[in-house]
Amino acid sequence: MLDLALLGTGGSMPMPERFLSSLLIKYKGRKILIDCGEGTQVSMRLLKWGFKSLDLILISHCHGDHILGLPGLLTTIGNAGRKEPMVIMGPQGISNIMKGLLTAIPYLPYDVHIAEVSELSIMVNFNDNGVELKELDEGNKSHGDLIISTLELDHSSPCIGYSLYVPRRPKFNPQKAISNGVPKKLWKSLQEGKPVTYEGKTFEPSMVLEGKRKGIKLSFITDTRPIATIPDFIRGSQLFICEGTYGDEKDIERAIENKHMLFSEAARLAYEGEVEELLLTHFSPVMDKPEKYAENALRIFPNTTIGYDRLIRRLNYP
Amino acid sequence: MLDLALLGTGGSMPMPERFLSSLLIKYKGRKILIDCGEGTQVSMRLLKWGFKSLDLILISHCHGDHILGLPGLLTTIGNAGRKEPMVIMGPQGISNIMKGLLTAIPYLPYDVHIAEVSELSIMVNFNDNGVELKELDEGNKSHGDLIISTLELDHSSPCIGYSLYVPRRPKFNPQKAISNGVPKKLWKSLQEGKPVTYEGKTFEPSMVLEGKRKGIKLSFITDTRPIATIPDFIRGSQLFICEGTYGDEKDIERAIENKHMLFSEAARLAYEGEVEELLLTHFSPVMDKPEKYAENALRIFPNTTIGYDRLIRRLNYP
Numbered sequence: 001m002l003d004l005a006l007l008g009t010g011g012s013m014p015m016p017e018r019f020l021s022s023l024l025i026k027y028k029g030r031k032i033l034i035d036c037g038e039g040t041q042v043s044m045r046l047l048k049w050g051f052k053s054l055d056l057i058l059i060s061h062c063h064g065d066h067i068l069g070l071p072g073l074l075t076t077i078g079n080a081g082r083k084e085p086m087v088i089m090g091p092q093g094i095s096n097i098m099k100g101l102l103t104a105i106p107y108l109p110y111d112v113h114i115a116e117v118s119e120l121s122i123m124v125n126f127n128d129n130g131v132e133l134k135e136l137d138e139g140n141k142s143h144g145d146l147i148i149s150t151l152e153l154d155h156s157s158p159c160i161g162y163s164l165y166v167p168r169r170p171k172f173n174p175q176k177a178i179s180n181g182v183p184k185k186l187w188k189s190l191q192e193g194k195p196v197t198y199e200g201k202t203f204e205p206s207m208v209l210e211g212k213r214k215g216i217k218l219s220f221i222t223d224t225r226p227i228a229t230i231p232d233f234i235r236g237s238q239l240f241i242c243e244g245t246y247g248d249e250k251d252i253e254r255a256i257e258n259k260h261m262l263f264s265e266a267a268r269l270a271y272e273g274e275v276e277e278l279l280l281t282h283f284s285p286v287m288d289k290p291e292k293y294a295e296n297a298l299r300i301f302p303n304t305t306i307g308y309d310r311l312i313r314r315l316n317y318p
Numbered sequence: 319m320l321d322l323a324l325l326g327t328g329g330s331m332p333m334p335e336r337f338l339s340s341l342l343i344k345y346k347g348r349k350i351l352i353d354c355g356e357g358t359q360v361s362m363r364l365l366k367w368g369f370k371s372l373d374l375i376l377i378s379h380c381h382g383d384h385i386l387g388l389p390g391l392l393t394t395i396g397n398a399g400r401k402e403p404m405v406i407m408g409p410q411g412i413s414n415i416m417k418g419l420l421t422a423i424p425y426l427p428y429d430v431h432i433a434e435v436s437e438l439s440i441m442v443n444f445n446d447n448g449v450e451l452k453e454l455d456e457g458n459k460s461h462g463d464l465i466i467s468t469l470e471l472d473h474s475s476p477c478i479g480y481s482l483y484v485p486r487r488p489k490f491n492p493q494k495a496i497s498n499g500v501p502k503k504l505w506k507s508l509q510e511g512k513p514v515t516y517e518g519k520t521f522e523p524s525m526v527l528e529g530k531r532k533g534i535k536l537s538f539i540t541d542t543r544p545i546a547t548i549p550d551f552i553r554g555s556q557l558f559i560c561e562g563t564y565g566d567e568k569d570i571e572r573a574i575e576n577k578h579m580l581f582s583e584a585a586r587l588a589y590e591g592e593v594e595e596l597l598l599t600h601f602s603p604v605m606d607k608p609e610k611y612a613e614n615a616l617r618i619f620p621n622t623t624i625g626y627d628r629l630i631r632r633l634n635y636p
Contacts, residue, residue, distance in 0.1 A: 013394050014357070016364050038390040039332070039357055046334050064423055068390045072356040075382045076331050096421060103418030105382055 002027045002166055002216055002315045004239075007043040009290075009307040011223070011245050011260075011282040012065055019043040019309050020065045021282040023220055023241060027166065028145060030126040033073075034058045034162060034220050040069035041076050047310055051080040055130040058148070059090030060222055061159035062097050070098070071105045078109045084130040085111040089148075091158040092116060117160065121149040142167045142212070143193030143205075151233040153224035155259045161224070163233060166216040168317050169193065170209035177208040216315045219275070222282045225256065226265040231272035238315050240273060241307070242266040244280035247293020260284075263293050267300035281307040320345045320484055320534055320633045322557075325361040327608075327625040329541070329563050329578075329600040330383055337361040337627050338383045339600040341538055341559060345484065346463060348444040351391075352376045352480060352538050358387035359394050365628055369398040373448040376466070377408030378540055379477035380415050388416070389423045396427045402448040403429040407466075409476040410434060435478065439467040460485045460530070461511030461523075469551040471542035473577045479542070481551060484534040486635050487511065488527035495526040534633045537593070540600045543574065544583040549590035556633050558591060559625070560584040562598035565611020578602075581611050585618035599625040 003026040008019025020037025024044065031054040033040070044051065054077060060066055067090075074086070088098060095114045102112065115133070123134040123144040134140060136147060147165040152158075172191045177184075182203055186196045190208045197203075219234040222243035234240050245260035246252075255262050263280060270278035278301050283290045290306050297304040305311075321344040326337025338355025342362065349372040351358070362369065372395060378384055385408075392404065406416060413432045420430065433451070441452040441462040452458060454465060465483040470476075490509045495502075500521055504514045508526045515521075537552040540561035552558050563578035564570075573580050581598060588596035596619050601608045608624050615622040623629075 013397065014360050014390065016360055038387065039360065042332050042334055042357065062422065064390055064393045067422060068393075069356065072332065072382055072386045075386075079331065100418040100421030104380065104385060104415045 001317075002164075002218070004218070004313050004315070005047055005049070006241070006279070006281055006307045006309060006311045007033075007040055007047065008037065008309050009281045009283055009311075010065075010285060011243070012285050014039045014065075015285050017288075018283070018285075020069070021222060021243070022069075024049060025164065025218070028126050029053060030055050030131070032056045032058065032164070035060055035066040035222070036069040036073055037065040038068045038072075041073040043309060044073070051077045052082050055084070055086065055126065056124065057086065057088045058162050059088060059094060060153075060161070060220075061091055061155055061157050062093055063157055063223070066223075067094075067097065067101070071101045074108055074112065075105050078107075082110050084128075085113055087113050087115060087131055087133065089115040089117055091152075091160045092118065093158055117150055119150055119152055119160075121147055124148055140193070142169055149233070151221075151229060153221065153230075154227045155223045155225075159223060161219065161221040161230070161233060163217060163219040163237065165218075166317075168213040168215040170211050170213060172208055173210045174208075176210055180207040182207050214318050216317060218315060221269070223260055225259050226261055226269050230269050234269065234273040234275055237273065237275040238318070239277050239279060239313060240270050240275035241279045241281055242269065243282035244290070244297065245282055245284050247283075247287055247290050247296060249296060263290075263297040263304075264300055267297035267304055270301040270304070276303065278304040279307050279311070279313075280304065319635075320536070322536070322631050322633070323365055323367070324559070324597070324599055324625045324627060324629045325351075325358055325365065326355065326627050327599045327601055327629075328383075328603060329561070330603050332357045332383075333603050335606075336601070336603075338387070339540060339561070340387075342367060343482065343536075346444050347371060348373050348449070350374045350376065350482070353378055353384045353540070354387040354391055355383040356386045356390075359391040361627060362391070369395045370400050373402070373404065373444065374442065375404065375406045376480050377406065377412055378471075378479070378538075379409055379473055379475050380411055381475055381541070384541075385412075385415065385419070389419045392426055392430065393423050396425075400428050402446075403431055405431050405433060405449055405451065407433040407435055409470075409478045410436065411476055435468055437468055437470055437478075439465055442466055458511075460487060467551070469539075469547060471539065471548075472545045473541045473543075477542060479537065479539040479548070479551060481535060481537040481555065483536075484635075486531040486533040488523075488529050488531060490526055491528045492526075494528055498525040500525050532636050534635060536633060539587070541578055543577050544579055544587050548587050549592075552587065552591035552593055555591065555593040556636070557595050557597060557631060558588050558593035559597045559599055560587065561600035562608070562615065563600055563602050565601075565605055565608050565614060567614060581615040581622075582618055585615035585622055588619040588622070594621065596622040597625050597629070597631075598622065
């Protein structure tokens with residue numbers, strides 16, 4: 001079970017009636033934020049999910065509307081009492097920009113680690129000290145907390161899309177455990193995916209588990225033109241959160257020039273990627289009523305929702 | 319005539335119901351901003367006074383709640399079409415911090431000049447390219463657009479107070495001009511304070527002007543403890559905008575520890591400085607109804623107003 005909230009749904013500039021595009025994810029009592037424009041912390045305060053347990057911030061790209069809320073948010077998190085290190089992940093160039101932004105907040109009571117990435121898949125585990133990032137391998141693939149994957153997008157600045165996958169452990173089969181002669185006291189560890197050596201013999205999790213079970217997949221794509229690699233990257237997502245900067249089909253030239261998408265282009269990606277639901281966000285400030293253009297997405301992908309600030313969703317295992 | 323608006327009245331952190339303390343001044347069609355926390359540009363948008371003609375930003379000190387809105391605001395001003403350079407004035411250390419913040423917005427279409435100051439008085443003239451800062455001397459003292467003075471305050475980081483003085487030209491006296499034998503065609507230039515040489519003879523403004531006239535004085539003091547130099551610095555202000563972080567007298571220890579002021583301390587400064595009106599701002603986020611504590615200021619200085627976001631005032635020559 002994973003909870004999420006769109007903290008904002010606007011692009012370009014913070015507006016009185018709409019916060020900048022940003023997503024907050026709550027999972028296992030910890031939090032992950034994707035993107036942080038000016039004002040994101042104010043929307044977080046309205047949401048009332050707290051600040052201290054935010055362990056990981058994923059940044060799509062280093063344009064102001066996606067990063068300029070970071071110094072203020074990091075300060076507020078410090079004021080909330082955080083001492084554990086914070087990890088910020090983002091595309092090429094983010095280290096230098098964060099170094100610059102951090103000069104304005106030299107008084108942070110915790111460390112900030114910057115991970116500059118391009119395309120990868122990593123395992124993220126949560127613990128009491130924040131997050132631990134690990135290489136993804138067969139051993140932890142179905143037993144870690146979260147797998148984060150990134151995709152290079154096509155924007156005017158290095159930009160990455162994110163997918164988050166919450167693996168689901170294979171089912172525990174007591175018959176299998178008994179027939180494999182696994183002592184009962186080892187069942188719990190093996191069920192949690194940890195091999196155990198007992199009385200000189202090594203027991204593997206596969207001796208008590210069976211089959212594969214689908215986890216929860218969520219993907220977040222902004223800012224970009226629609227590119228051929230996106231459908232595979234988002235494939236099978238329960239929820240695909242995607243930029244729809246322009247609703248009106250007439251804005252196609254503007255979309256191409258500014259490297260953004262029309263609602264219809266996002267909908268086509270959702271269709272090709274066979275996702276369950278499309279949630280549109282990152283609306284141009286000149287588009288005051290995005291709902292007006294919903295039909296441009298709905299005719300291509302019927303399960304489309306026009307995002308709004310502090311829209312909340314709970315995703316469960318299928 | 320000078321117009322001003324409190325863009326925000328909060329201290330510490332941006333809150334949903336209150337923007338961070340900041341003052342926008344409109345004079346001669348140009349604008350000056352004092353302080354710029356996260357969200358200041360959103361309040362400016364609500365105010366609808368525009369972005370492009372903002373020429374000068376005065377920063378009291380480099381704590382996040384007074385500076386972290388700068389990168390976003392500078393970006394928005396660029397998007398509004400500004401090409402003319404921008405001047406940002408602030409205390410010791412601001413150059414380094416601005417250098418850091420500017421790494422996040424490398425795409426600004428205009429230059430930003432940083433003036434790191436301690437205590438000074440300078441003449442500011444507005445022109446089509448923004449502002450021109452000049453040394454203050456007898457010649458321009460009553461004929462420039464604006465005199466900005468600064469005072470070192472007592473906060474936990476280098477911090478300066480500002481006073482703005484709009485000089486008023488001495489009165490034109492046609493009798494005096496005639497009796498001094500000043501040709502009529504020179505009257506206008508002399509009235510504007512410019513000496514003119516005509517037919518081998520130099521005519522001085524004093525040959526057509528008489529007396530001194532009081533200008534408009536406005537002062538802005540935040541964040542600080544009340545210190546002995548403040549009353550003289552603010553003396554005779556039509557409007558004294560001052561921090562009142564805590565309304566409750568019981569918060570005196572907190573005020574001392576955090577280097578802030580009680581309402582009553584601000585009111586005492588207003589009384590000692592013989593200002594016309596005190597306008598309180600920079601309220602602690604835990605104080606949700608500052609009006610509740612108004613009496614603590616009113617009993618010392620009756621002409622006190624509790625500030626609120628986008629309170630507007632017009633100051634005229636006395």
